[in-house]
Amino acid sequence: MTSLRFVERLRDLVDGVEVILSDIWGVVHNGLESFPEACEALHTYRQRGGTVILITNAPRPADSVQRQLRKFGVADEAYDAIVSSGDLTRNFVADHPGKKMFWIGPERDSSIHRGLDAVMAPLEQADYIVCTGLFDDETESAEDYRAMMLQAREHRLPLICANPDIVVERGDRLIYCAGAIAELYRELGGEAIFYGKPHRPIYERAMALAAERRGRPTSLDRVLAIGDSVRTDLTGAHSFGIDCLFLTRGIHSEEFEGIEQLDPASVKELFGHPPRALMRELRW
Structure with a gap:
């Protein structure tokens, strides 16, 4: 080297x-x-x-x-x-018509399911989770989702991670992304499927x-x-x-x-x- x-x-x-x-x-x-x-x-x-x-x-x-x-x-x-x-995550949703999705992410990411006729459901009724990010990435970290991820693991829900990044820059600060939640879920024994780099x-x-x-x-x-x-x-x-x-x-x-x-x-x-x-x- x-x-x-x-x-x-x-x-x-x-x-x-x-x-x-x-x-x-x-x-x-x-x-x-x-x-x-x-x-x-x-x-x-x-x-x-x-x-x-x-x-x-x-x-x-x-x-x-x-x-x-x-x-x-x-x-x-x-x-x-x-x-x-x-786009790759949207392909997953489109390939699972009729399945119920629990979505984790800010409202600005709603285009992830727009036009797909996705069936939205609360966590306890969902077939899978799509995570596009944190609900409030200005104040939250993955640890704020530990209880939710434990509940998801009990229901054996696959988590589809639409952004494998752990953190990204926002100006001069680093903010947490969906990848941070997905990695926590994996650490807890849950199934995480990643789309993206x-x-x-x-x-x-x-x-x-x-x-x-x-x-x-x-x-x-x-x-x-x-x-x-x-x-x-x-x-x-x-x-x-x-x-x-x-x-x-x-x-x-x-x-x-x-x-x-x-x-x-x-x-x-x-x-x-x-x-x-x-x-x-x-x-x-």
Whole structure:
């Protein structure tokens, strides 16, 4: 294993890369505002013939994610398509007609079941749980759901996690996500099914969309993932067999403060499987 250095520009890494699978939250925006240089980098890459598929653990359909991106000022020209864990979760709901769903999440995530004729039910009457997040992620943590998860385990309910992230940035703060509740449920002995990174289905869908845009499949050695989470972005890319550009300005920023180069021991401790390169924030 070799040491890892920071690189300054995306253009130094994309020779021979035909497809970029980019995370959104932490790469393109921080939940409150977009990162203009990152958006411009992806746009420039597309102008030079590359394909950009945004892959996100957002528990909402892709069209809802796109509306949020537009609100933050992210131009449609920065990417070719969006794949969300919300879309994959909606597929699960659609494939289980007539089954009763107990939903955990804020009202803003209601698009997860909109138009699906989902049968909503209280926990004790449900066939499964869909978790898109915490009811109030400003004040709650997963521990606030321990009693609920114990009750769900007694009923042997599968929990469908529509966002495997544990935490994400919101401005300069970290807030808990659905993944925190799902991991607690697993620790308590419950069954959790995850849609989104680092799990394979979201990557398979992203590559299928890339093939549609390019008119042919792309070899995995010509694909680069971009993300800021070891647990989801880096692990997912490695498991799928693609390289990852790891951005350090996101949820792991404190761990990389003041570091210019990582020795092999630090690489193994921080990453396990090393990324292709490190960059503080995405720029062309």
